[in-house]
Every structure is written in structure tokens, then in C-alpha cells.
Amino acid sequence: MLRRVINPILLLPIALCINSVNVLSSETKNYIDEILEEEELNKPYINYQDIEKIVLNNQELKSIQKIVTSSSLNLSSKIAKRYPSLDFQANGLPKYVAGKKYSSNSSTLKTSQFSANPSLNLKLDLIDPLRKSEIEIAKLNLKIAENNYAIKKKDLIQEAKMRYHKYQKSYQDIQNKKFALDLSITSLENAKAKLDAGIGTKFEVLEADAQLSRDQQSLNEKKIEHEINRISLKEILNIKEDFEINREQNLTGFWNHRLNKNINDGLNENLSLKNILLQKSIKKSQAKSFLSQNKPNIYISNTFASTFSKGNSLSTNIEPKKSGSNYTNTISLNFAWSIFNGGKNKSSYKSKIADAESEEYSYKNLKNILITNISKAYLNLKLNEEKIISSFKEIESSKESVRLSRLRYDVGISTLKDVLVRQSELSNAKSKNINAIYNYNLNLDELERLTFLEINKNCLDINNNKNNDRESICNIPK
Numbered sequence: 001m002l003r004r005v006i007n008p009i010l011l012l013p014i015a016l017c018i019n020s021v022n023v024l025s026s027e028t029k030n031y032i033d034e035i036l037e038e039e040e041l042n043k044p045y046i047n048y049q050d051i052e053k054i055v056l057n058n059q060e061l062k063s064i065q066k067i068v069t070s071s072s073l074n075l076s077s078k079i080a081k082r083y084p085s086l087d088f089q090a091n092g093l094p095k096y097v098a099g100k101k102y103s104s105n106s107s108t109l110k111t112s113q114f115s116a117n118p119s120l121n122l123k124l125d126l127i128d129p130l131r132k133s134e135i136e137i138a139k140l141n142l143k144i145a146e147n148n149y150a151i152k153k154k155d156l157i158q159e160a161k162m163r164y165h166k167y168q169k170s171y172q173d174i175q176n177k178k179f180a181l182d183l184s185i186t187s188l189e190n191a192k193a194k195l196d197a198g199i200g201t202k203f204e205v206l207e208a209d210a211q212l213s214r215d216q217q218s219l220n221e222k223k224i225e226h227e228i229n230r231i232s233l234k235e236i237l238n239i240k241e242d243f244e245i246n247r248e249q250n251l252t253g254f255w256n257h258r259l260n261k262n263i264n265d266g267l268n269e270n271l272s273l274k275n276i277l278l279q280k281s282i283k284k285s286q287a288k289s290f291l292s293q294n295k296p297n298i299y300i301s302n303t304f305a306s307t308f309s310k311g312n313s314l315s316t317n318i319e320p321k322k323s324g325s326n327y328t329n330t331i332s333l334n335f336a337w338s339i340f341n342g343g344k345n346k347s348s349y350k351s352k353i354a355d356a357e358s359e360e361y362s363y364k365n366l367k368n369i370l371i372t373n374i375s376k377a378y379l380n381l382k383l384n385e386e387k388i389i390s391s392f393k394e395i396e397s398s399k400e401s402v403r404l405s406r407l408r409y410d411v412g413i414s415t416l417k418d419v420l421v422r423q424s425e426l427s428n429a430k431s432k433n434i435n436a437i438y439n440y441n442l443n444l445d446e447l448e449r450l451t452f453l454e455i456n457k458n459c460l461d462i463n464n465n466k467n468n469d470r471e472s473i474c475n476i477p478k
Contacts, residue, residue, distance in 0.1 A: 043244045046237070048164060048252065055156045057238040064149045071145040075138040081131045084124040091117040112311045112318045119305040126299055129292035133285045140282045147271040147278075156236065158449045162442055163233040164245065169438040170226035171247045176434065177219040180427040183402070184212040187423065190409070191416055204416040211420050249434065251388075252441045253455035254474065259378050262451045266374045269452040273366060280359035287352035290345040296337040303330045374450050381443035384436050385473040391433035392476055398426035 046054070055061065094116045101109040125131065188208040194200025234243070257265075267273065306327035311320055405422040408414035444455050459474030 043242045045244045046164075046239075048161070048246065051160050051164060051237070052157050054237045054239070055153065055160050058156050058236065059238060061149070061152055061156055064145075064152050068142070068145045068149050071138070071142040075135070075142050078131075078135045078138040081125065081128065081134070084122055087121040087123070089119050089121070093118070110318050112320070114311055115307060115309040117305070117307050119303060121304075122302040124300045125297070128297055128299075129295040130289055133289035133292060136285045137282050137289075140278050140285070144275050144278050144282075147275050151271050151275075154449055158445050160233070160236045161445045163229065163236055165438055165441045165445075167226070167229040167233050167245060168247060168249045169434055170222060170229045172249045172434045173222045173431070174219065174226055176427060176430045177215060177222050179430070180423060181212070181215040181219055183423045183426075184208065184215045184420075187416060187419055188212050190406075199412065207420065208416060211423075249437050251437065251473075251476075252444055253457055254459040255378075255381055255444060255447060256456045256458075256460045257447075257451070257453050259375065262374050262378055262447060262453065263371055265453055266370055266451040267367060270366075270370060270450075273363060273370070276359050276363045276366065280356045280363075283352045283356040283359065287349045287356065290348040290352065293345050294338060294341075296335060298336075299334050301330075301332050301334055303332075304328075305330075370450065374447070377443050377446040377450060381440065381447065384440040384443060387436035388433065388440060388473060388476060391429060391436050394429040395426070395433060398422065398429045402426050 092115060094114045096114050097111055099111045101111075103109075188205070188211075191200055191204045191208040195202060195205055234240075304327065306325065308323075308325045310323045311318065402419070402422045402425075405414060405419045409416060409419050447453070448455050459472070
């Protein structure tokens with residue numbers, strides 16, 4: 001009799017604990033869902049293939065585009081040095097001079113005169129030692145600016161695709177956690193039903209309820225992560241309104257190119273390597289320009305000068321209506337030569353040559369880094385291919401394990417703990433598959449970025465034939 005009284009008393013706090021956990025889970029779920037509730041309707045749809053066009057609206061990319069425009073205009077200004085220049089100058093337009101000149105030995109002279117002295121100067125550089133190197137440097141700087149624009153564009157496209165894949169992945173993570181939550185709800189209901197029937201234990205109910213709380217919390221975390229990924233994707237695409245994407249996670253293509261081709265094409269087409277070579281050429285041109293400063297500059301000039309006046313200058317009588325004019329036209333071949341400046345130009349030349357030689361080491365270093373990155377991306381792609389295949393097999397096996405463990409638990413030859421373990425294994429298998437597909441797509445985008453090769457739509461074997469191997473990535477379940 002005493003035991004019957006004590007047992008309900010001992011189990012009362014446990015029951016209260018169960019109810020409080022259930023209430024907390026419910027409140028947390030509703031709170032998170034209210035935060036993430038979306039009210040917009042008829043949201044535009046963003047296709048994966050449209051990312052390359054949408055990225056062109058990125059603010060950072062537009063900023064670099066202005067730098068390209070600036071470099072182009074700078075080149076035009078340097079090329080303009082090939083053409084003659086025309087200068088107009090006027091000393092007083094007009095100029096009025098008034099005054100007197102007194103001398104005891106002669107008459108007083110007066111001045112009251114309006115005058116203008118316009119002149120035109122035409123100059124054409126026949127030999128300008130700096131002109132050629134300046135134009136060459138401007139051309140190279142323009143090419144570097146164009147390459148930098150292309151580099152940033154490709155980097156932004158890769159980053160945008162990565163965020164797109166991440167957004168898809170987070171949605172699949174939510175679906176996986178919902179699936180795990182449904183399994184935990186079923187397990188809790190079964191545990192309660194057994195307890196009510198007198199063939200279960202309170203410990204199993206507590207264990208199932210704790211697993212349910214963990215799954216609910218994990219689901220909420222994935223929902224928040226999904227929302228953060230959405231905001232991140234909007235930022236890089238420079239989109240103000242909300243949008244929709246294809247939430248199904250699929251393979252974006254296949255990679256049929258061998259490792260050696262990946263490396264060779266990647267090195268030959270890499271714009272960063274080309275920029276290093278361009279920088280080397282710029283520094284060599286700058287070195288030559290320092291030596292050119294000690295060379296003569298030869299140019300032709302034609303100066304047309306004229307004077308117009310009205311009135312008198314230094315005359316005893318002022319005649320306001322008196323006027324006069326004269327002009328001169330001077331054509332000359334001019335020569336300027338800075339012969340010696342203390343060795344300054346020679347030292348500057350050696351400095352730029354040393355800078356150019358340093359670019360060779362930068363080139364070799366970047367080349368080694370690119371080979372490493374291409375190889376890593378290729379090998380990780382192959383690894384993720386195997387992970388996708390194995391995770392599909394693991395999912396099928398885990399589903400069967402969950403089914404059998406439930407049957408064993410229902411007939412009383414297994415424990416709820418075994419069921420929960422099998423549920424966790426199934427959820428983990430699904431998570432492995434989601435991550436493997438996500439990483440596989442990232443590797444594809446990375447290889448496309450690094451090698452400038454195209455992602456293939458059809459999956460081929462090493463002999464470029466259609467792959468019919470059932471164990472291949474080409475034939476995984478859709």
C-alpha cells in the first residue's frame with residue numbers, strides 16, 4: 001500500500017518535467033516560425049543558370065568597371081601625345097596703358113593706348129623619348145584592369161553559386177530535420193502507448209521526449225541558418241525584394257576532364273598569372289623610361305604672334321583714333337637634352353629591373369598554388385562522388401534498420417534506445433548525402449573557375465563513352 005502511494009509522488013515531478021519540455025518545444029517552434037514567416041506573394045524566381053547575368057548588378061563589380069573606364073581614358077590621353085598641340089595666349093585682352101614721361105631735356109611724352117597681344121603656338125614632338133613607354137604602360141594597365149574585372153566577375157559568380165547551393169542545402173537540412181522530428185514524435189507516441197498499456201517504462205518516455213526536444217532544437221537552428229543563407233544570397237546578387245529558387249538539390253553537371261588537362265588549361269588561361277606577366281612588362285617599360293630621360297627631345301614649333309593697338313604710346317600729342325598692328329610668324333626646330341643628373345635615372349632603372357625580376361618569383365609561386373588548388377578540387381570531386389554513392393546506400397540500409405528496429409520494439413524484443421539510435425543513423429545518412437551533393441557542386445564550380453573548362457551535362461567514362469555502370473555517379477537515383 002505504501003509503495004502505491006510513493007510511486008505517484010515520485011513520478012509527479014517527472015511528469016511535470018515532461019510537460020514543461022513539451023511546452024517549451026512548442027513555444028520555441030512557434031516563436032522561430034513567427035520570426036521567419038514570409039508574407040510576400042508572387043516572388044520572382046531565380047534560376048541557377050541566371051546567376052551569371054544577375055551578378056553583373058553587383059556593386060563591387062560596377063566599381064571595378066569604372067576603373068576599366070578610367071584606364072581606357074588614361075590610354076587615350078597618352079596616345080594624344082602623338083598629335084600636335086595648339087596653344088592660344090593673349091597678354092591683355094585688351095590692355096590699357098596710360099602715363100607720362102617727363103625729362104628736362106626734352107618734351108613731356110604721354111601714353112594713352114589700348115592694345116591686345118594674341119598669339120598661337122603650334123607644337124609637334126618629332127622625337128619624345130618618354131612617349132612610347134608611357135603609351136605602352138597605359139596599354140598594359142588597361143589590360144590589367146580588364147583582367148581584374150574578369151577575375152572579380154568570375155569570383156563573384158563562383159561565390160554566388162556557392163551561396164545558391166548553400167541555400168538549397170539548408171532547405172534540404174530542414175526537410176531532413178523535419179523527417180527526424182516526425183520519427184521522434186512517432187517514437188514518443190509509441191512509448192506513451194506502451195506505458196499506458198502497462199508494458200513500457202517511464203524512462204523510455206523520458207528518453208523519447210528528450211530526443212524530440214533535441215530534434216526540435218536542431219530544426220530551429222536549421223531554419224535560422226536557412227534564413228541567413230537567403231539574406232547572404234540576396235546581398236551578393238544585389239536583389240532588394242524576396243525571391244524563390246529551385247529548392248531541390250541536384251547535381252549541376254559532370255566533370256569529364258582529366259587532371260592533366262585541368263592543370264594545363266588552368267595555367268594557360270589563368271588571368272592572375274597573365275597579370276603578373278603584365279606587371280613585369282610594365283616595370284621593364286618604366287625602367288626604359290628612366291633611361292629615356294637622358295635622351296634628346298626634338299620638336300617643331302610654329303609661333304604666330306600679333307599686336308593690335310589704338311592710341312599713342314610715348315608721344316607728345318595723343319591721337320585717340322590712331323591705330324596700328326603687326327604680326328610675326330616663327331617656325332623653329334627645337335632640341336632639348338638632359339645630359340647628366342647625378343646618376344638618378346640609372347639608379348631608378350636598376351630599381352625597376354629588380355622589381356621586374358621579383359615578379360618572376362611571384363609567377364612561379366602562384367603557378368604552384370594553382371596546381372595545388374586544381375589538384376585538390378579534382379580529387380575532392382572524386383571523393384564526393386564516392387560519398388554520394390555510399391550515402392545513398394547508407395540511406396537505404398538505415399531505412400530498413402529503422403523499420404526492423406520498430407518491429408522488434410513493437411513485439412518487445414528490443415528497446416526504444418535501439419530505435420532512437422537507428423533513427424539518428426538514418427538522419428545522419430541523409431545529412432551525409434546532402435553534404436556530399438553540396439560539396440560535389442562546389443567542386444564543380446571551383447574547377448570551372450580554376451580551369452576555364454565547361455561543366456558537362458552528360459556523364460562519360462574515361463573513353464568518352466556513355467557510362468552505364470550502376471555504381472557510377474552517372475546513374476545515382478534522382
